[in-house]
Amino acid sequence: MEKLIEKYYRPRLPHIWCPGCGNGIVTSSIIKAIDKLGLDQDKTVIVSGIGCSSRASGYLNFDTVHSLHGRALPVATGIKLADPELNVIVITGDGDGTAIGGNHFIHTARRNINLTVILFNNNIYGMTGGQYSPLTPTDSKATTAPYGTLERAFDIAELAKAAGATYVARGTAFHANMLVDVIAKGISHDGFSLIEAVTQCPIYFGRQNKKGDASAMLKTQRDNAVTVEAAKKLSPEQLEGKFKIGVLHQSEAPEYTKQYQGIIDRAQKGAK
Amino acid sequence: MAKVLLLQGNQACAEGAIAAGVTFFAGYPITPSTEIAEIMAKRLPEVGGKFIQMEDEIAGIGAIVGASLTGKKVLTATSGPGFSLKQEFIGYATIAEVPIVIANVQRVGPSTGQPTAPAQGDMMQARWGTHGDHPVIALTPASVPECFTLTIKAYELSEKYRMPVLLMLDEIIGHMREKIEIPDYDTIEKPVRKGPRVGPNEFKAYEPDSDGVPPMADFGTGYRYHVTGLVHDETGFPNGSPAATEKLLKRLHEKVERDIDNITMYEEYKLDDAEIAIVTYGGTARSAYAAIDMAREEGIKVGMFRLISVWPFPEKEIAQLAQKVKVIVVPELNYGQMVGEVKKAAEGKVPVKPMSKYDSEPISPKELLAFVKNL
Ligand SMILES: Cc1ncc(C[n+]2csc(CCOP(=O)(O)OP(=O)(O)O)c2C)c(N)n1
Ligand code: SF4
Numbered sequence: 001m002e003k004l005i006e007k008y009y010r011p012r013l014p015h016i017w018c019p020g021c022g023n024g025i026v027t028s029s030i031i032k033a034i035d036k037l038g039l040d041q042d043k044t045v046i047v048s049g050i051g052c053s054s055r056a057s058g059y060l061n062f063d064t065v066h067s068l069h070g071r072a073l074p075v076a077t078g079i080k081l082a083d084p085e086l087n088v089i090v091i092t093g094d095g096d097g098t099a100i101g102g103n104h105f106i107h108t109a110r111r112n113i114n115l116t117v118i119l120f121n122n123n124i125y126g127m128t129g130g131q132y133s134p135l136t137p138t139d140s141k142a143t144t145a146p147y148g149t150l151e152r153a154f155d156i157a158e159l160a161k162a163a164g165a166t167y168v169a170r171g172t173a174f175h176a177n178m179l180v181d182v183i184a185k186g187i188s189h190d191g192f193s194l195i196e197a198v199t200q201c202p203i204y205f206g207r208q209n210k211k212g213d214a215s216a217m218l219k220t221q222r223d224n225a226v227t228v229e230a231a232k233k234l235s236p237e238q239l240e241g242k243f244k245i246g247v248l249h250q251s252e253a254p255e256y257t258k259q260y261q262g263i264i265d266r267a268q269k270g271a272k
Numbered sequence: 273m274a275k276v277l278l279l280q281g282n283q284a285c286a287e288g289a290i291a292a293g294v295t296f297f298a299g300y301p302i303t304p305s306t307e308i309a310e311i312m313a314k315r316l317p318e319v320g321g322k323f324i325q326m327e328d329e330i331a332g333i334g335a336i337v338g339a340s341l342t343g344k345k346v347l348t349a350t351s352g353p354g355f356s357l358k359q360e361f362i363g364y365a366t367i368a369e370v371p372i373v374i375a376n377v378q379r380v381g382p383s384t385g386q387p388t389a390p391a392q393g394d395m396m397q398a399r400w401g402t403h404g405d406h407p408v409i410a411l412t413p414a415s416v417p418e419c420f421t422l423t424i425k426a427y428e429l430s431e432k433y434r435m436p437v438l439l440m441l442d443e444i445i446g447h448m449r450e451k452i453e454i455p456d457y458d459t460i461e462k463p464v465r466k467g468p469r470v471g472p473n474e475f476k477a478y479e480p481d482s483d484g485v486p487p488m489a490d491f492g493t494g495y496r497y498h499v500t501g502l503v504h505d506e507t508g509f510p511n512g513s514p515a516a517t518e519k520l521l522k523r524l525h526e527k528v529e530r531d532i533d534n535i536t537m538y539e540e541y542k543l544d545d546a547e548i549a550i551v552t553y554g555g556t557a558r559s560a561y562a563a564i565d566m567a568r569e570e571g572i573k574v575g576m577f578r579l580i581s582v583w584p585f586p587e588k589e590i591a592q593l594a595q596k597v598k599v600i601v602v603p604e605l606n607y608g609q610m611v612g613e614v615k616k617a618a619e620g621k622v623p624v625k626p627m628s629k630y631d632s633e634p635i636s637p638k639e640l641l642a643f644v645k646n647l
Pocket of ligand 2: 016017018022052053126127200202203204
């Protein structure tokens with residue numbers, strides 16, 4: 001681990017995250033996946049939006065962009081299309097990626113551009129102090145929902161799949177090794193990949209909803225997650241209140257930047 | 273080989289971008305700027321570049337910010353409502369020092385306004401549309417050939433100062449057709465970005481040279497630096513201390529201010545002996561040439577100071593003008609925007625009269641002549 005820290009992290013401590021926050025675990029899972037694949041550090045770019053989770057880009061020793069709230073995907077699209085040689089990994093929060101960035105999310109998935117998106121799902125807006133997000137479960141408390149949320153939450157994995165993502169997976173901070181694995185598979189996948197990383201925010205989501213401290217929240221992740229394989233053997237009743245982890249969807253479709261090369265070839269033939 | 277063509281202002285802007293070496297365009301269609309996107313969609317792949325139509329204007333500018341970080345020259349084009357959507361990223365590119373060019377072909381507003389009618393109503397949006405204190409460079413062409421040359425100039429400036437440059441066209445200029453001589457693009461000097469002169473280990477992404485501008489490394493070349501919209505130190509890492517904040521914001525302003533004489537561009541037309549000065553820009557300047565010629569025939573001594581760079585505003589030059597003439601007239605297609613700047617610069621030394629028109633029609637030479645005669 002020390003070797004990984006030296007190699008992949010900028011010497012920037014202390015970080016801004018609260019004690020018990022799951023963001024560190026998810027970030028290190030990304031690093032372990034990058035290391036496992038042996039990606040060229042000089043050819044790997046990390047782009048994030050704005051939020052607690054999105055601050056991860058600053059700690060990592062790559063070309064990194066901490067962009068605007070909700071706008072990581074357009075910036076990442078520009079980078080990838082301008083230079084398809086680069087591995088482009090996006091870090092986003094549930095609010096960042098699905099509220100303000102929701103439209104970019106569905107369109108980037110639809111294009112099937114080869115980006116890997118890791119969406120840190122802590123069910124809340126952490127950075128702004130605990131307001132509800134599109135991934136906050138119904139009837140939860142948030143500073144902007146003191147009587148409980150009315151809205152139904154997105155299933156971001158289903159949304160990604162419906163929008164055209166060709167790789168969709170889910171992991172949790174508790175199942176950190178498995179998270180490394182599904183992230184690595186997503187990076188290797190040639191097309192738009194979404195990995196939902198379920199993580200705990202004990203400070204805002206946890207406190208407001210009486211979910212206990214970080215270790216209690218990690219145990220909840222352990223108890224409610226069911227692997228895709230195990231889920232096949234369970235009845236709908238047994239799956240009530242549980243969520244699936246692992247690779248949820250994988251399919252083949254033409255990748256955008258490769259297709260674009262075809263446009264250039266056609267245009268240049270025409271121009272000659 | 274040079275070619276003589278009949279082109280629209282929007283076309284000349286697109287061709288100017290190609291001539292300057294642009295290889296990436298991302299945007300979202302909006303009248304009256306759409307032709308720029310359409311031409312780029314056709315032309316860029318021909319030169320090995322890339323065009324992408326994004327889901328909205330915010331995504332369009334976000335994508336060009338990303339592409340610029342890989343070392344490409346980039347363009348997006350829009351009109352008023354889209355320009356508003358792009359504002360947050362304009363600020364981002366300013367503080368993160370990412371060179372980008374945005375063409376705004378102005379139409380009547382606010383809101384959806386009059387999509388096909390000319391206006392010059394975004395001049396203050398160009399200056400103050402994004403948030404916070406920041407410098408702006410905005411250029412305003414008044415002819416089709418100038419759309420071409422000023423677009424190339426926009427890249428020179430944005431690469432040199434590492435910041436967004438705004439091309440403020442209006443519908444008159446964007447949709448007007450004129451004869452233009454287009455040189456062979458190989459003969460056009462391509463603006464270059466100042467690259468790092470030290471290795472990755474010594475490189476600090478936001479350490480400025482003596483000109484206040486830090487050299488910029490392309491993503492993917494091993495420099496591994498951090499880009500953020502937060503106030504940052506010389507390494508690019510966020511640092512919100514009062515000292516770091518003041519230092520960064522001051523440098524952003526000063527890299528433009530110290531070079532203001534090189535950035536400022538204007539044209540003087542029959543101003544030498546003028547008693548009345550018309551200060552104007554863009555499509556409205558077209559009518560001013562004609563009105564001045566007509567007035568001169570009647571023995572009225574009128575001349576024009578045409579703003580080419582509108583931001584930074586040529587305060588010094590306007591102050592000098594205010595010493596020379598008896599009255600300044602500022603015709604523009606809005607309720608009065610740049611006239612405020614002219615008044616500020618003139619400091620009460622001379623009366624400054626707005627001639628505002630906002631009925632979606634251009635100001636005609638006759639109207640302007642009548643206004644001048646009525647002073
Ligand atoms: C345009 C804009 N609107 C609002 C904000 C304020 N803001 C910053 S982070 C954030 C929410 C972050 O929540 P999430 O994406 O879930 O990330 P987390 O902090 O929970 O990791 C908001 C609303 C902003 N920075 N920019
Ligand atoms: S507020 Fe929540 S998400 Fe943000 S750092 Fe603290 S624990 Fe983590």
